[in-house]
Amino acid sequence: RQGSIASLGLLRRRLLVSLEIPSQDKSHAWFLQWMATHKNYKTQKLSVETSFKQHSNQSVSTNFSLVPGPGKHYFKYKGAWMQVERQRNGKMVNIQSGAPWEAITLTTLSRDRELFKDLLAEARELALAKNEGKTVVYTSYGPDWRPFGLPRKRKPLESVILDKDQKERIVTDVKDFLSNGEWYLKRGIPYRRGYLLHGPPGSGKSSFIQALAGELQFNICILNLSERGLTDDRLNHLMTVVPERSLLLLEDIDAAFVKRDATEKQGYQSMVTFSGLLNALDGVAAAEERIVFMTTNHIERLDPALVRPGRVDVKELLDNVSAEQMKKLFLRFYQGEEDLANKFVAKLQGLPVSAASLQGHFVFYKQQPQQALDNVDKFIQNLSQR
Known part of the structure; x- marks a missing residue:
């Protein structure tokens, strides 16, 4: 009997192949969305995935999608049968989100293993299609970036009116940077670009960045340097794992360290140092292929070390309207x-x-x-x- 069990296990290992998708991986959410749109799976256990849709009049409707719950389920993809096993461990939780640890395991015949890539690529395209024509705003959440609110309609570049040729000058510079990655590589120059927009409150700094992201079909990652619990190491990590095709935005850069000093006596826990910020911007471990925008209402308060070339390559004054x-x-x-x-x-x-x-x-x-x-x-x- 033991020999039969061993033989069966060996046969299973040779004929079947499995793919695990942990809940921390982006593909986990993509696959669940894909399952919600494909009703050809066989299951008796369901879970609900709640999503929101923003309409053209800015109203929001709620959508409830039924997806396979914990347990084993079966479906057919491109002629091949696949088993989906959704496992959830209530004793293990994500420290940052508090959600229970979960994993999805896909199993199919070894000969069909290439279908895993096709399936995940299809799930990814489906997820990205929902954000087509929109700008996703991310904020930091623990060691990761999470979407903040609903994706927003892209802000037209022509809706922002700057003085003279200022808008065209910045847009041209950013597009030139994006199209010359090979030029930077051949010359051994770090492929990074930093912009500082300064001027009085309400002059359109954040609005322009949002419109620029729409023009480039980029998303925006907002990093609050005064965030409680933010350390030099976590700052460096966050700036390294910025989602693809995203502008990194550091708003009110002049106030970050002032706020921290002013609240230290009250037990404020922001532990980012000025040198830590400088190293994250252009240190040895700083990320490549990155566009950073900083904004400030008081450029005179900024340390010269922060705005030197290499950290800030372009400075633009967005003043009161002419x-x-x-x-x-x-x-x-x-x-x-x-x-x-x-x-x-x-x-x-x-x-x-x-x-x-x-x-x-x-x-x-x-x-x-x-x-x-x-x-x-x-x-x-x-x-x-x-």
Whole structure:
């Protein structure tokens, strides 16, 4: 009997091949989404996967997908039978998320092992298709990057109005960098590019980065240097594992270390050092093929070591709106109202007006160009009170 069992085990090892997909791997979520759209599996145990869909009017609907639950299930893929075994261990949890450890094991005949790659590639394409035409914003979660909220519709580049040729200059520089990886490699230059956008609050720094990501069909990874528990090692790791085709954004870079010092007495646990940040940006272990954007309202507070070439290659001042920008913004909201636009600009010319405050005024009078002009004095009064 023991000989029969051993022979059966040997036969199984020779004829069958298995693939394990742990829950920490991205393919785990992709495969479950794929299973949710393919109902040709045989199972009596189901689990629910809840997802959300954002519509064009910004409303959100909830979708419940039924997927195979823990246990063994069977389905046919490209003519080959496959067994899916979903295992969950409640005693083992992900330290960062608190979710129970889980793994999916696919088993099929050895001759069909190449189908695993086809299946996972198909699952990946299905997952990516859901984000087509959208920008995914990631934030750090433990040692990984996690999507923050729902994918957002790509922000049109033309919706951001900068002064003169500033927008075109930055976009051209980024695209030139992306198309010249081989040039950097041949010359032994680290394939990294750093940008610093500085200027007063509301000048459109973050909006431009979002629009640039849409233009490039990139996503955005936002890294908060003041995050509780962030260390030099974790910072370096996060900057090394940034998802492909993503811009890394460090907002309000000037405030990161000020906040930490100011709250140390209250037990604040941010342990990122200035030297740790510098090493993460361009040290020996710094990642290649990376685009970093930093923003600040106070460039004078930045240490020269942070903004030297190699860490910051391009600096751009996004200032309060000029007369030309005011007019373009007015005409963007009220097309064809050239005369009203000129009168509006004449009343505000020379005043420190941010793009954000101007947009807020136009949104309030979104279909009333004459009202937007008539209430400009009230707008000026509100500016003086800020």
